[in-house]
Amino acid sequence: MTLTPLTQNIHPDRGPTGIVEYEGNGGYLAVRDTLANLNPSEVLELIKEANLRGRGGAGFPTGMKWSFVPPDNHSGHRYLVANADEMEPGTFKDRLILEFDPHQLIEGMILSAYTISANIGYIFIRAEYHTAIRRLRQAIDEAKARHYLGTRILGSEFSFELHVHVSAGRYICGEETALLNSLEGKRATPRAKPPFPQVSGLWGRPTIVNNVETLCNIPHIVARGADWFKSLGKGVDAGTKLFGASGRVKHPGCWELPMGTSIREILEQHAGGMQDGYQFKGLLPGGASTDFLVSEHLDVAMEYESIMKAGSRMGTGTMIILDDRTCPVGMIANLEKFFARESCGFCTPCREGLPWVQQLLEGIEAGRGSVQDIEILERQSRFIGAIGNTHCAHAPGAIEPLVSGLKYFRDDFDAHIRNQRCHFKSGDA
Amino acid sequence: MKLNQNIPSPLSEAEISDIEAEISHLPDRKSAAIDALKIVQSYRGWISDASLGAIANLLQMSNEELDGIATFYNLIYRRPVGEKVILLCDSVTCWIMDGDKICQKIKSHLNVEQGETTADNKFTLLPVTCLGDCDHAPVMMVGDELHHDLTTTRVEEIFR
Amino acid sequence: MPIITVDGYELEVKAGTNLLDALLSRNIDVPYFCWHPAMGSIGACRQCAVVQYANKDDDRGRIVMSCMTAVTEGAIFSVDTNNAVTFRESVIENLMLNHPHDCPVCEEGGECHLQDMTVMVGHRNRQYTGRKTTFRNQYLGPFIGHEMNRCITCYRCTRFYQDYAGGHDLNAFGSRDRVFFGRAESGVLENEFAGNLIEVCPTGVFTDKTLSKNYTRKWDLQSAPTVCTGCSLGCNTYTSERYGELRRVHNRYNQEVNGYFLCDRGRFGSGYVDSPKRIRQAGMLNAAGLYDVVSKDSAIEHVRSMLANASKIKGIGSPRASLESNQSLRDLVGEDNYCSGMTNTEREMHAVILDVLRSDLNSPSMSEVENFDAVLVLGEDVTNHAPRLALSIRQATRNKSLKLAAETQLSEWQDAAVRELAQNQRSPLIVVTPMTDRLDEIASQSLRMSFGDITKLTQGLIDALTSDVSGEKQRAGSSESNEVVRGIIETLLAAERPLIVSGTSVGSPELLKRAANLAAALKQHKKTAGIFLCASEVNSLGVCLIDNHHSLESILDEAPEVVIVLENDLSLRLGHRFDSWIAKMPRLIAVDHLDHLTTSKADIVLPAATDPECEGSYINTEGRAQRSMAVFKPAGNIAASYHWLDALRDVTRVPSEIRAALANQFSELQVLDDAAPDEKFRDAGGKQPRMTHRSSGRTAMYADISVHEPKQPIDEDSAMAFSMEGNQNRSPSALRAYTWTPGWNSNQSIHKFQIEVNGSDVAANPPSFVFSDSESFCHYPRGNISNNVLIPQFHIFGSDELSAFSDELSQRVPLPYLRIRSEDAQRLGLTKDDGVMCDQVKKSTPLRIIIDDDLPVDCMVYPKIAELFELNGLDNASFVRIDGWHSPPAIITSDRTN
Ligand SMILES: Cc1cc2nc3c(=O)[nH]c(=O)nc-3n(C[C@H](O)[C@H](O)[C@H](O)COP(=O)(O)O)c2cc1C
Numbered sequence A: 001m002t003l004t005p006l007t008q009n010i011h012p013d014r015g016p017t018g019i020v021e022y023e024g025n026g027g028y029l030a031v032r033d034t035l036a037n038l039n040p041s042e043v044l045e046l047i048k049e050a051n052l053r054g055r056g057g058a059g060f061p062t063g064m065k066w067s068f069v070p071p072d073n074h075s076g077h078r079y080l081v082a083n084a085d086e087m088e089p090g091t092f093k094d095r096l097i098l099e100f101d102p103h104q105l106i107e108g109m110i111l112s113a114y115t116i117s118a119n120i121g122y123i124f125i126r127a128e129y130h131t132a133i134r135r136l137r138q139a140i141d142e143a144k145a146r147h148y149l150g151t152r153i154l155g156s157e158f159s160f161e162l163h164v165h166v167s168a169g170r171y172i173c174g175e176e177t178a179l180l181n182s183l184e185g186k187r188a189t190p191r192a193k194p195p196f197p198q199v200s201g202l203w204g205r206p207t208i209v210n211n212v213e214t215l216c217n218i219p220h221i222v223a224r225g226a227d228w229f230k231s232l233g234k235g236v237d238a239g240t241k242l243f244g245a246s247g248r249v250k251h252p253g254c255w256e257l258p259m260g261t262s263i264r265e266i267l268e269q270h271a272g273g274m275q276d277g278y279q280f281k282g283l284l285p286g287g288a289s290t291d292f293l294v295s296e297h298l299d300v301a302m303e304y305e306s307i308m309k310a311g312s313r314m315g316t317g318t319m320i321i322l323d324d325r326t327c328p329v330g331m332i333a334n335l336e337k338f339f340a341r342e343s344c345g346f347c348t349p350c351r352e353g354l355p356w357v358q359q360l361l362e363g364i365e366a367g368r369g370s371v372q373d374i375e376i377l378e379r380q381s382r383f384i385g386a387i388g389n390t391h392c393a394h395a396p397g398a399i400e401p402l403v404s405g406l407k408y409f410r411d412d413f414d415a416h417i418r419n420q421r422c423h424f425k426s427g428d429a
Numbered sequence B: 001m002k003l004n005q006n007i008p009s010p011l012s013e014a015e016i017s018d019i020e021a022e023i024s025h026l027p028d029r030k031s032a033a034i035d036a037l038k039i040v041q042s043y044r045g046w047i048s049d050a051s052l053g054a055i056a057n058l059l060q061m062s063n064e065e066l067d068g069i070a071t072f073y074n075l076i077y078r079r080p081v082g083e084k085v086i087l088l089c090d091s092v093t094c095w096i097m098d099g100d101k102i103c104q105k106i107k108s109h110l111n112v113e114q115g116e117t118t119a120d121n122k123f124t125l126l127p128v129t130c131l132g133d134c135d136h137a138p139v140m141m142v143g144d145e146l147h148h149d150l151t152t153t154r155v156e157e158i159f160r
Numbered sequence C: 001m002p003i004i005t006v007d008g009y010e011l012e013v014k015a016g017t018n019l020l021d022a023l024l025s026r027n028i029d030v031p032y033f034c035w036h037p038a039m040g041s042i043g044a045c046r047q048c049a050v051v052q053y054a055n056k057d058d059d060r061g062r063i064v065m066s067c068m069t070a071v072t073e074g075a076i077f078s079v080d081t082n083n084a085v086t087f088r089e090s091v092i093e094n095l096m097l098n099h100p101h102d103c104p105v106c107e108e109g110g111e112c113h114l115q116d117m118t119v120m121v122g123h124r125n126r127q128y129t130g131r132k133t134t135f136r137n138q139y140l141g142p143f144i145g146h147e148m149n150r151c152i153t154c155y156r157c158t159r160f161y162q163d164y165a166g167g168h169d170l171n172a173f174g175s176r177d178r179v180f181f182g183r184a185e186s187g188v189l190e191n192e193f194a195g196n197l198i199e200v201c202p203t204g205v206f207t208d209k210t211l212s213k214n215y216t217r218k219w220d221l222q223s224a225p226t227v228c229t230g231c232s233l234g235c236n237t238y239t240s241e242r243y244g245e246l247r248r249v250h251n252r253y254n255q256e257v258n259g260y261f262l263c264d265r266g267r268f269g270s271g272y273v274d275s276p277k278r279i280r281q282a283g284m285l286n287a288a289g290l291y292d293v294v295s296k297d298s299a300i301e302h303v304r305s306m307l308a309n310a311s312k313i314k315g316i317g318s319p320r321a322s323l324e325s326n327q328s329l330r331d332l333v334g335e336d337n338y339c340s341g342m343t344n345t346e347r348e349m350h351a352v353i354l355d356v357l358r359s360d361l362n363s364p365s366m367s368e369v370e371n372f373d374a375v376l377v378l379g380e381d382v383t384n385h386a387p388r389l390a391l392s393i394r395q396a397t398r399n400k401s402l403k404l405a406a407e408t409q410l411s412e413w414q415d416a417a418v419r420e421l422a423q424n425q426r427s428p429l430i431v432v433t434p435m436t437d438r439l440d441e442i443a444s445q446s447l448r449m450s451f452g453d454i455t456k457l458t459q460g461l462i463d464a465l466t467s468d469v470s471g472e473k474q475r476a477g478s479s480e481s482n483e484v485v486r487g488i489i490e491t492l493l494a495a496e497r498p499l500i501v502s503g504t505s506v507g508s509p510e511l512l513k514r515a516a517n518l519a520a521a522l523k524q525h526k527k528t529a530g531i532f533l534c535a536s537e538v539n540s541l542g543v544c545l546i547d548n549h550h551s552l553e554s555i556l557d558e559a560p561e562v563v564i565v566l567e568n569d570l571s572l573r574l575g576h577r578f579d580s581w582i583a584k585m586p587r588l589i590a591v592d593h594l595d596h597l598t599t600s601k602a603d604i605v606l607p608a609a610t611d612p613e614c615e616g617s618y619i620n621t622e623g624r625a626q627r628s629m630a631v632f633k634p635a636g637n638i639a640a641s642y643h644w645l646d647a648l649r650d651v652t653r654v655p656s657e658i659r660a661a662l663a664n665q666f667s668e669l670q671v672l673d674d675a676a677p678d679e680k681f682r683d684a685g686g687k688q689p690r691m692t693h694r695s696s697g698r699t700a701m702y703a704d705i706s707v708h709e710p711k712q713p714i715d716e717d718s719a720m721a722f723s724m725e726g727n728q729n730r731s732p733s734a735l736r737a738y739t740w741t742p743g744w745n746s747n748q749s750i751h752k753f754q755i756e757v758n759g760s761d762v763a764a765n766p767p768s769f770v771f772s773d774s775e776s777f778c779h780y781p782r783g784n785i786s787n788n789v790l791i792p793q794f795h796i797f798g799s800d801e802l803s804a805f806s807d808e809l810s811q812r813v814p815l816p817y818l819r820i821r822s823e824d825a826q827r828l829g830l831t832k833d834d835g836v837m838c839d840q841v842k843k844s845t846p847l848r849i850i851i852d853d854d855l856p857v858d859c860m861v862y863p864k865i866a867e868l869f870e871l872n873g874l875d876n877a878s879f880v881r882i883d884g885w886h887s888p889p890a891i892i893t894s895d896r897t898n
């Protein structure tokens, strides 16, 4: 029994897993079995039972999300979208699956589509993932040839066509409703919720958007059951997760580990600890839009609730490590510059507020900061930083590293302002 | 909307047929806007005003409707770019891993600033969001090719 | 009606709305930008934030956007809590980061919603020290200026322009803090409703160029409630003046008529008031064929003696003049010698409209049109002939999406969500016209037919509905047309509320009659079926009502000795017959404001006040009597036509006395007086002000002439004063010169004057409909179907009598063209852009050939513009090619360099 279902077929040294090998390892059996023996509501129950939570950042329970899709009254298309936009800085997990095991995603999508009675699927992928796009397209052709895709799949009543949509850029496209607008060929401004995409999504039709990793869990749950899936996690959360670490660690990388693995284990055992000459100072546990955690949190389990309690979020589960020789002010300035640039420009706090935050941080970093700047940063954080203050989750996410950075690295901010220079750059850190 | 049917389309047959293929699995022509822009860009490198007008005509939308979309996305180029675009990651891990130095190196080596095209028209340097290869930071793409674990010497090799 | 708690108070609010709407409706101020009462919510600006509490024990609550929050029974909110106040302050603070400090030179200053909201939230201290984003402005045509730096990115402009008005050439470009709103490149904004951008934009990005050229602040404008005379719909406007010149026209909210929006003809077409062609003095033709300026008294003297010496005196009234002026003429010449100034055909068409309005057929108001869920347009060129109605029809096609929304538990005000849900799904709109129509793009079906064929199709529809298998149907009955008929019938019957739209631009009484018959037939199946017929001019129905069945032709046929023409350029009506008619006219007296073909033929010209210069009553195409008030007193000898005409009889009447005379003779016109209070009305002893309390420089205005404050002119005709004294806030809406309340200096103050948001005016006079819809409709017998080959195309700019005299608007009038099918072109040896002239008429205005194979066979189209008046009324014409002719470039001449 494998403990790394998501990566079992991934051998970066060997190239992508083709359909023959994939099937040889038990691939598409779940599809065959489900289409023959299960009805959609049974699959839905299974996913709910398995307690799978979304791997795209927000961690919303997948079964529950699917259950909001209204029953199929055959009045038109219904859509399933795989979110393969992966642009969250510091995140490099979906690419691994997309490049090396595309059939896993396709199988996951077929099963998911069956569950929600979707007849059309899109894989929304960022344009820079050239290799993944090529391999996905090839895999789709292979799957079509074996009649896993198309009309009346494998002789069942179920039909599903799958397209790859290559994005034209912009981080905001990863936000699921902005993604829908982009798929419709429009400007990628997020939509107001409610209505949720489950009810009114792509072209106004019921739609589910899931992260690539989320979808890849589906075949395994269907094949081996909810209890097995739950047993994979170390603590309350079910399954495994692709965790990653980047920054000044010895062996940056991405690993499939049980949910609930501690930060320390990931950092020290898998990433090999800090590079020589660098000390650990803090980390963003799940991509750029999560709050900093520091040494005191190293034993926190990478588990939705535990990280939340520690004051951050699971996010994408790929950690960015801050070392003692990198300026936290500079790092946060880099992050906010990114978020300001990637604002869609729809709502005021994000559009106007983030550039100001960026300017203030860059000013402090450049030695032009004042005590008042910190007050403004705090005020702007309260203004931008709560879900509901803005139209979508981009801006609140953007503020997380700033708020936590001000909390944990306040000394560094103060020193910048006091000395009117960055003490990291001048080498006296 | 009144369309000017008389503009001879500067789009090639190949471009038109690629675009029509996209349209065929979408509910309406306008939905293919982004695909169409990308198709034409893949043939021409960038989207000139004339191309934009021709695509808009083909999709039965106004220039405004199409350009509003085109200008939203950072990978649709509304100004000429060099033969290859250098997309240099400026996101957080690459920054931590001294991406700035790589950027300086590229700039001085190719004698361009961010957003500029080299004098020989070979390269345009643009910043890009995290390329999803952070375990090998710093990272950049040149054309379709990903280069990672960059050092200043690697940069020199790549642009030799 | 749900009860909600706001800051500890329980409020009963209307169900199904959002909190912002509910709060504003209950007179609680909440700042906002992106929300618009007619366009609903999108949640972009975040200015309307309040705090919502989960329950009584929740003392933290969370920020919600009031415009995006539904009011539900028992919901608890706070507007005043610290969190909400600070958040709203931050919104302004952030909006202001990039907003320029140009209030002193900004045209929005003093009536700027952004200023108001900034003051309202109390943001004062500026801490941002960075640079401001700057943009390059665009040339957007002769009407609208562009100052992008002032933009606060509320998206109202694109939402109005694209979503509401169906425009395609304005969009948001770029992203982040550099979103640009404009065109792809400089050029004229094409949409017929673009002018509303000026009012829709909460700051000074889109400005009114007609105002800019002689800019005046809102507080220095003298204004009055007026009625647009641009077409028969009678949209309500505020017209404003300073220094004796007309400065601008703004929308005046009327829930039942135009709501919040005007068309560009109405907004920018009043320049004729200050036209160089304006007749400002009485004139008499001398022996040399030139005009001598004469004094008022001597002009009156001369006319009187001319009248005294003649026995056959005829008066030609005008559908664009007020009922008061027409009645005064009627009183002068006697009812048997008065005609409405309309031709036989025009009269006959309007008689149909009168019949329909008097009948029990359902004639909706313009705003009610928005509730119909299937629309069939028969022949009428709505966008060009009755433009504002086209905007209502556009909204009507949204009913499908509103229905879908309701099924999905979405409310109409969730604007973006409803549009995303419905996408391109619309209620059916069937457009049957000879020419390509602006509404085609949202039509479920467009059919190109000649007017004759449209008439036959209409009959086919009637037959199908009444299963009356008679001659015509069998004759026309190809299986193809049966198919079309069946399809249309199915659509109409499938709808809950089908609407038939037609109008006088079809030029065919027979078509209008059958459209009415069709509505009646449809009503047998669908009680809710409606019919909307568009009349020609602002007062066509009014004058039709008061003339004793005389047409222009019949009056002229009687060989009169003296003819008095009131505000009417007969050349446009008589067309190719004009020259021969005018030659037959022995003595001509014109009472008018502009130098046109008719006034230029007159022996005596009396300078008449234009509509913004005098009070007048008009009856719009819904049969609604409306009063337009004088904005200012014209200078010199200019006087209201009714005062001139009364003076010729040596009587002096105020307008209400003339209305009394009208009411005496026409019982239906008794409602005229209800449209607005008369001159005797006083509020707290005072008249209603036309100027604002803040009006400045009354003393200084004429300081170059005299340092003494001039006496304000006295208005004997109405209960309004040419001054700032009086209580504007309590005025009846018909006498209110502007909307303005403390803290709400912009037009957004309108909600303070509505019973609730989008409700009727707090002080509206009840609608005064002239016709009671009591008579049961009598089907018209079938008449002959005629078919003209040469048909005029109406244009929003240039097809009415007056607006083309406006400087800016004249630049949008089409150059003469002839639209023909390619086979006709071939037959005539013509190609695209050739120049032709009509060889039946004397003048040789060249027409540029446009090839249009969408035209029905046997149709040729020319623009209905003053220059081509000689083609009017021709059933057919032959054209010859002009050798070596080059089409002049269609350049808009105004300030391109901007
Ligand atoms: C600004 C922003 C960017 C996002 N980018 C991504 C992304 O690149 N990939 C992704 O899977 N989810 C992204 N998300 C999350 C999606 O909105 C959505 O929650 C997710 O795709 C749902 O999938 P899941 O339920 O499987 O996690 C983003 C969210 C926000 C607010």
Ligand code: SF4
Binding pocket: A172, A189, A190, A342, A343, A344, A345, A346, A347, A348, A350, A351, A390, A391, A392, A393, A394, A395, A396
């Ligand atoms: S928070 Fe607002 S401006 Fe920012 S990306 Fe979301 S919708 Fe756009």
Ligand code: FES
Binding pocket: C020, C031, C032, C033, C034, C035, C041, C042, C043, C044, C045, C046, C047, C048, C049, C065, C066, C067, C068
């Ligand atoms: S008015 Fe509510 S968000 Fe703009």
